[in-house]
Amino acid sequence: MVRQPRPPLNGDMPDNLPVLTRPADTKMLAGVCAGVARRLGVEPTVVRVAAVLAAVFLGGLGVVAYLAGIALMPKDGQQTMPVRRWLPFTRSWPTPAVIAAVFAVCAVLLYAGGFSGVGIGPAVIIFAIWFFGFRKRQPRHSAHHPSEPTPFERASAAWRVRLAEQQTPGFENPGMFSATTAALPPMPPAQPAAFEQRWEQPYTDPQRDLAVTDNPAPEVRSHPHRPRGRWSGWLTALALAAVGTAAVRLLGRVDALPYVAAVLTAFGLALVISSRRHRPPLLLPATLIAAIATISLMLPVPAGTVGDLDAAYASGTDLPSRIAYSAGDVRLDLSGLTLTKDQTVTVDVGVGQVDLTLPKNVRSQLVWSVGAGEYSDPGTPSVSGAGISGSLGTDAPADAPTLTINLKVGIGEVKVTE
C-alpha cells in the first residue's frame, strides 16, 4: 500500500507543528505579520496595520506580540522555535511554558525600558492568553507509567531503523525483505531514482510489521484527566471567609465592598493553600465571581441617565440635590445662584465631562474626585491622573449661605470656572 502524504492545511503551510512560520519572500521586517497573514488567509498589509494600531493604541501590545513572534515563529523550512535555539536550556520546557516566558520577558523588557504604553491591559491579555489558550493540564498521577517501551513505541523505533537503513547508500537490505525478495537480485547502490521507490514499499508483511496486539492499546484522552479535589477543602475557604467578614464587622463597616473583598481574599488564600494538593471543586469559579463583584463595587457605575445636561440654576429651590449621569457631558452654571439656607448638591458622572461654573454670591465648597482623567480650575494648574481628588472654596459675604458641591467623576474631565 502506498501512503500518500496529507495535503497541507493552508496553501504551502506545513501540516505539522509549528503551524506558524515566517516567510522570507513577503516579509517587511522579520516576517511575523506575513506569517500570521498567510495562516489567516488575508493580506499581510491588514495584519501589519492591525499590529501598528495595537502598538499605538493598545499600550504597546503590538510591539510585545511582534517580539514574541520573532522568538516563537521559526522561518520557513525550520521546525524549531528560534528561542529554543537561542536558549538551549528551554528545549526541555513544555511549549506553553516557553510561550508564556517569551511574552513575559518581552513585556518586562519593554516596561523596564520606559515604554509607558505597557500597562495592566497587555499584562492581563498575556495572562489570559496563556491560561485559556496554551495552558495544558497535566495529570498528577498518570495511570500508565511505562517502565519499558510500549508495543507501539517498539514498532515505531524499529520502523525508524529500517527507514534509516534503506536511506544508507549501498544498503542492500539483506534480511528485512528476505521473504519477498529472495528470488530477486540484490538491490543496486542507492540512486536518486530509486529513493522514492523505497519509500513506497513500507509494508511488506503486515502481520509482522504491525504486530502490536500483545497488549491492549493505551488509553487515549483528548483532555488529560485532572484529579478532583475534595469538597472538604471548602471548610478552609469558608472558615477564612468567616474570619474575614467578622473582622470587617468588628471594624464597623456596613457597606458591601469590604465584606466582598474579605471573602475574595479568603478564597484566594484557600486556593493557594489547596494548590499543594487539589483545589476543591468550584472554588476557582467562586473566586472569579467574588473578584468580579469586588471590581464592580470598587468601580461603581452611578445610576443615572446617558446624555448631556446643560442647565443653569438661579434659585436653591430649583437646584436638585443630586445630578447623576452614567455617561455624558454636564454643563452646570451656578453663577447666578442665590440661596436662603445652606444646601448640598451631589454631581455624579460615570464617564464624561463636567463644566461647572461656581456661584458668585454664595459661599461654595467644592469637594471633587476623578477616578481617571483631568481636573482644572482657575486657581490651580491642571491635574491629571488616576484617583485624583481635592477641594476648592470660594469667598463670599460672611452671612451668605454655603453651597456644598460633591462632584465625582469616574472617567473624564472636570473644568471649574468662576
Place this chain on the structure above:
Amino acid sequence: MSRDRAAFGFGLAAMLLGGVGLWSSFGDVDWGFVRAAAPVALIVIGAGMVLLSRHHH
C-alpha cells in the same frame, strides 16, 4: 511536590485584588502605585506559574 498551578496563580491574584478592595474600604488607595504594581505582580505570578510548570516536568 507538584502544585495546582491554576489554583496557585489565581489564588495569589485574588489575594492581591481583595487586598486592594480592603484598602479602598479602609483608606485612600494610592492608585498610581496600584497602576504600576499591578502589571508587575501579574507578570511575577505568571513567571511563578511558568517555573512551577518547569519544575513539574
